[in-house]
Amino acid sequence: MSGHGEPQPMISRKAAALNGVAEVPGDKSISHRSLILGALSVGETRVRGLLEGEDVLATAAAMRAFGAEVTRDESGEWHVHGVGVGGFAEPDNVIDCGNAGTGVRLIMGTMATTPITATFTGDASLRSRPMGRVTEPMAFFGARAYGRSGGRLPMTVVGAADPVPVRYTLPMPSAQVKSAVLLAGLNAPGETVVIEGEATRDHTERMLRGFGAVVSVEETGQGRAITLKGQPELKPQSIDVPRDPSSAAFPVCAALIVEGSDVLVPTIGLNPTRAGLFETLREMGADLTYENEREEGGEPVADLRARFSPDMKGIEVPPDRAASMIDEYPILSVVASFAEGKTTMRGVKELRVKESDRIDAMAKGLRANGVTVDEGEDWWEVTGLGAGGVPGGGMAEARLDHRIAMSFLVLGMAARQAVTIDDAAPVATSFPIFHDLMTRLGARFERTGR
Structure with missing residues (x-):
């Protein structure tokens, strides 16, 4: 059963050429952080272009539960009246984060250094995912967490009454864990330091600075050290959320594999810690161009044009690129199925603990549709069949995972x-x-009976 009510089976049929402008929603990562940092500011933060998907709406509801005033006006602009750093109130009820792994981990970090108690849950997918990677560093601040076996939700977090600053080295590349530690550090005295051996998406660092926090980044022998000065007064902001590159990936990749397609996706965020997919597609020979490159709100953006690319070749994706495109490997594997030769993806064990085991889910679904896939714990390889070469005709399980x-x-x-x-x-x-x-754009999707 879906965690979203009754299952909705759907059939996707071969499409004619895709053409048009694909105005994808706002960036999910920036949307979550806009609401959270707005709630930690003193005054009103205005957010335009917020992604109004279930994940982000769950974070908006959570910020209300912690005492912030969060509203949406008739024009679609969101208004967050914050309570200040350390100002979270204790929620009256359990915080249901739905499917939002980013939301729950960032919110846990945010409240971990405030002397309140909160209980978190989510849908079936979120309840199966590990939270220990966040609760472990939170314990160093003085917080305590009590959950099910394996560090799973539902989980109660007791915030630290007298938090201490932390110096924490990430055991794996994870923007969620890094962000949770930095957000916890906001209400700790002194300096909190996070060291990452491999750069991950840096929206949190950029946005913290935008809200007035003192954040510095230094390359050290141990890796990239991000230092945050604790207990700032965050200043409200006016935010224009760029369009989500992870969402843009779907119309872009569809255009590359559907004969005759030409699709423009405007105003896409091209933060270098998020743009690994587009770099990879270009290396495969995709006809993908950036138009009108510019900067908005401290983030690089551009309009992306994607055209049908029948001559793409399989490549070895550099493992050090994984952090910049971890959510895009499922759709990359689809493109790889229509390329010539093998596309090998290594350093991707993080995919095993996303909304689903994404390597297993994609491997089984691709095989069911005539594509050869080999896999290991930390890698997978798709043998492409060339343009128009995928037989299809199979059933794939979504596993409560939107990207699958x-x-x-x-x-x-x-x-x-x-x-x-x-x-x-x-x-x-x-x-x-x-x-x-x-x-x-030209897709042919049909809902089916159960």
């Missing part, structure tokens, strides 16, 4: 025979307009 669902819907748009997924409902967590947007 969307990836197989894109596969069906270029496969010879239709591809069926068991549940399209999870797509609403991150890309609520996916169906309508892709249909306007």
Whole structure:
């Protein structure tokens, strides 16, 4: 059963050429952080272009539960009246974060240095995912966490009454863990330091500075050291959320594999810690160009144009690129299925503990549709069949995972025979307009009976 109500099976049929402008939603990472940092500021933060998917709406509800005033006006602009650093009130009820792994981990970090207690839960997918990677560093601040076996939700977090600053080395590349530690450090005295051996998306550092926190970054022998000065007074901001590159990946990749396509995706965030997919696609020979490159709100953006690319070749994706495209490997594997030769992806064990085991989910679904996939604990390899070469005709399980669902819907748009997924409902967590947007471009999706 889906954590989003009744399952919504869907069929994706071979599409004619895709054409048009794909205005994808706002960036999910920046949307979460806008609400959280707005809630920690003193005064009103205004947010335009917020992603209004279920994940982000769950974070908005959580900020209300902790005492911030969060509203949306008729124009679609969001207003957050914050309570200040350390000003969170104790929630009256359990905080339900739905499917939002980013949301729950960042919120846990944010409250961990405030002397309050909160209990967190989520849907079936979120309840199966590990939280120990966040609760371990929170313990160093003085917080305590009590959850189910394996560090899973539901979980109660007791914030530190007398937090201390922390120096923490990330055991794995994770922007979520890094961000949780930095957000916890806001209400700790002195300096909190996070050291990452491999650079991960840096939206938190950029946005903390924008809200007035003192954050410095230094390359050291141990890795990249991010230092945050604790107990600032954050200043409210006016934020224009760029469009989400992870959501843009789906119309972009669809255009590359559907014959005759030409799709423009405007105002996409091209933060270098997020743009690994587009770099990889270009190396494979994709006809993907950046137009009107500029900077908005401290983030680099551009308009992306993607055209049908029948001559793409499989490549070895550099392992050190994984952190900049970890969410895009599922859709990359779909593109790889239509390239010539093998595409090998290494250093991707993080995919095993996302909304689902994404390596296993994609491998099984691709095999069911005639694609050869080899895999290991930390790698997988797709043997491409060339443009138009994927047989299709199979069923894929979404596993309550929005990116798996969307990836197989894109596969069906270029496969010879239709591809069926068991549940399209999870797509609403991150890309609520996916169906309508892709249909306007030329996709042929059909809901089916159970």
